[in-house]
Amino acid sequence: MRVVALISGGKDSCYNMMQCIAAGHQIVALANLRPDENQVGSDELDSYMYQTVGHQAIDLYAEAMALPLYRRTIRGRSLDIGQVYTKCEGDEVEDLYELLKLVKEKEEVDGISVGAILSDYQHTRVQNVCKRLNLQLLAYLWQRNQEDLLREMIASNIQAVIIKVAALGLDPDKHLGKTLDEMEPYLLELSKKYGVHVCGEGGEYETFTLDCPLFKKKIIVFVLPTTSSARSICELSEHTKL
Template identity: 30%
Template sequence: MAGKRIALSWSGGKDSCMTLDKLAKAGEEVACLLTTVPREIGRTFGHGERTELIAAQADALGLPAEFIACSFDSYTEDYVARLGELKAIYGLEAIAFGDLFLAEHREWGTRVAERVGLEALYPLWMPPGETGEALKAFVASGYRAVVIRVRDEALSPAWLGRELDARFYADILLERNVCPMGEGGEYHTFVYDGPLFRKAVDWVPGERLRLETTTRLDIGPPTA
């Protein structure tokens, strides 16, 4: 029996990827990836990636990428309006989010889904104390990810560009007051290869950009 037709909220990072992997293993049908893009900036809301890299991920995964243009002042209303359109286009029955334990995020996603008549799914939901094991599982999963953003008060820029491997896992557990999965925004990642990818996403590191409260590694596609 076919699973639900699901839209997946996609940031490009490990949590999104873990959610997709879990849904696929459960036999659910992910119909499209949803990524919000601020009209004011033109990069992703989640991590600040270039939209072409998100599109490259979607292509490598064999899934449509849908970008939702949102304004800072009307984010929720913009999201709801476009999600309703995509529900009709893809025959969606549910939307999945990669949140782990932040109640306010789950409340927002559930309200948005209800307004559009969709079920809200949180396949990764877990107690905060299980995030270390979740990171360990990701490291062992075969997916490959790199750190592209850190919150300055939590981690130094030295973490930028690091692969999420066994050494990363060991080192992050030594950081006090840092969620191993970065659920508090301590770090963000970009996934570029793994079991569900038909091909690796090519990328190259760019400059490090110091922002208001974070530092970002500006990655991009290889230049010809």
């Protein structure tokens, strides 16, 4: 099956792509939704659907994979937030629909790779878009044990670094820039103490993938600053290269 991968730059979308390939599918293109860069505070959009932290380096991600990248600016907002989504003009889900509609026309894809693990909200909305476009949803991580997934990602040589922290026990001065391998023991400890989701499914942290078996080039971060202690996010745009 010809597949487009919906990517944020993080570990989950990367590992799901690896699972797609292991299942015999072909990743032919990448798709990403980004915030309006002219909007104040565009580093991280307040979205129920999309991870936008690290969006400045997505072009490098696509170059590392040597695949065409399709991007669309998020114009909509979270309007229909019910358990069941129906087409809603002005909702951010419609940005995903338009993006995937374009990719389907250009690349003749049959399926979409999505790294969703736990969020019913996201999963339901992607399913809605897939049904409308007659695309098969490939979500191999869906509802799997997060401790197992984290171990598998590390064992699969996904080199992803923490680019945002937002949970009790996670300190931007200590943990931003750390790899999954370095963070695994501590994340497991936080899970036992405070119920932290070890894969960050509760928004505890976000990652950006610098290297994995799918990459033809490695992304190098030569400076990893914190934009502000209050926001606990690092800016990647001027600090990454292949």
